[in-house]
Amino acid sequence: MADVRFDGKVAIITGAGGGLGRSHAMLLASRGASVVVNDLGGAIDGTGSDSAAAVKVCKEIEAKGGKAAPDFNSVSTMDGAMGLIETAKKAFGKVDILVNNAGILRDVSLLKMKEADWDAVIAVHLKGTFNCTKAAFPLMKEQGYGRIVNTTSSAGLFGNFGQCNYAAAKMGIVGFTNSIKHEGAKYNIKVNVIAPFGGTRLTATVLPPPMLEAMKPEVVSPMVAYMCAEECELTGNIVVAGAAYFGRVAMREGKGCAFDSSKPVSIEMIRENLAKITDMTDNREFDSVNEEGMDRIFSNIKT
Numbered sequence: 001m002a003d004v005r006f007d008g009k010v011a012i013i014t015g016a017g018g019g020l021g022r023s024h025a026m027l028l029a030s031r032g033a034s035v036v037v038n039d040l041g042g043a044i045d046g047t048g049s050d051s052a053a054a055v056k057v058c059k060e061i062e063a064k065g066g067k068a069a070p071d072f073n074s075v076s077t078m079d080g081a082m083g084l085i086e087t088a089k090k091a092f093g094k095v096d097i098l099v100n101n102a103g104i105l106r107d108v109s110l111l112k113m114k115e116a117d118w119d120a121v122i123a124v125h126l127k128g129t130f131n132c133t134k135a136a137f138p139l140m141k142e143q144g145y146g147r148i149v150n151t152t153s154s155a156g157l158f159g160n161f162g163q164c165n166y167a168a169a170k171m172g173i174v175g176f177t178n179s180i181k182h183e184g185a186k187y188n189i190k191v192n193v194i195a196p197f198g199g200t201r202l203t204a205t206v207l208p209p210p211m212l213e214a215m216k217p218e219v220v221s222p223m224v225a226y227m228c229a230e231e232c233e234l235t236g237n238i239v240v241a242g243a244a245y246f247g248r249v250a251m252r253e254g255k256g257c258a259f260d261s262s263k264p265v266s267i268e269m270i271r272e273n274l275a276k277i278t279d280m281t282d283n284r285e286f287d288s289v290n291e292e293g294m295d296r297i298f299s300n301i302k303t
């Protein structure tokens with residue numbers, strides 16, 4: 001089988017001035033993609049800006065014979081996202097691939113969290129993913145082709161103390177993807193989600209050096225790159241990737257407990273059937289709210 005290549009494809013990677021984004025950009029460029037390296041170049045908490053990070057990664061790509069263009073827009077505003085798309089159009093004429101990766105952290109418990117900590121994190125992760133996808137989508141629709149990878153986190157999928165802003169943004173990105181996968185389907189736009197574990201500046205202060213070394217961003221990027229590939233048929237998938245482990249995560253619903261819908265339901269009926277209601281044996285996945293509603297809710301209606 002031939003290697004996976006991206007010749008002739010144009011990829012935007014947000015937050016690609018360092019960490020995971022840089023690694024995704026380097027890999028896609030090494031396989032022939034023209035890459036727009038977007039990065040605001042601020043601190044971990046989102047303050048400040050600097051063009052140096054994006055420029056440096058572009059130089060690294062070009063030194064290896066690849067094609068790259070820097071972009072310094074913030075993904076957190078629609079103007080910034082539109083500017084990013086303009087950079088791609090000016091440099092390479094189109095957009096085939098979008099990896100929404102840019103991120104910041106403002107970790108603090110709910111009791112101590114300031115409104116500004118909530119707003120800043122939601123703005124970069126959730127609104128940033130919306131902004132860039134909204135800006136790129138018309139181009140992808142027009143050309144009948146697109147690959148989008150959004151970035152979530154196990155902190156959102158499974159929870160973590162002190163990260164309610166980040167966890168909410170990251171689960172918001174999953175909900176966003178669940179909807180967009182349907183909207184992109186008829187235009188051959190596939191949208192998937194990566195939940196990475198990477199030794200980057202975001203994790204450098206909380207993980208010991210041997211773990212950081214094993215969790216190199218370079219072992220996450222092949223999964224992201226596959227999700228960006230023309231041959232990728234996956235859509236709406238979430239894959240956890242880190243330290244050379246890859247595994248799908250999915251939202252599933254238990255078999256549940258269906259009472260007679262023509263009769264009243266009491267609190268005591270809930271109490272008596274709690275084990276059944278919360279049992280996850282024979283759980284299943286649904287592709288949409290319609291599928292779930294038909295299978296579980298509407299089918300239980302007695303008229």
Ligand SMILES: NC(=O)c1ccc[n+]([C@@H]2O[C@H](COP(=O)([O-])OP(=O)(O)OC[C@H]3O[C@@H](n4cnc5c(N)ncnc54)[C@H](O)[C@@H]3O)[C@@H](O)[C@H]2O)c1
Binds near residue numbers: 104202203
């Ligand atoms: N490192 C991990 O273990 C881990 C785990 C789960 C999820 N993630 C997610 O992976 C993504 C990359 O994280 P990382 O660990 O490589 O961190 P990182 O800090 O090295 O990279 C994030 C990049 O995004 C850029 N950025 C921040 N705000 C921006 C904005 N408004 N516009 C454009 N660029 C902006 C930063 O300048 C930075 O270069 C993030 O979305 C993060 O939440 C990382």
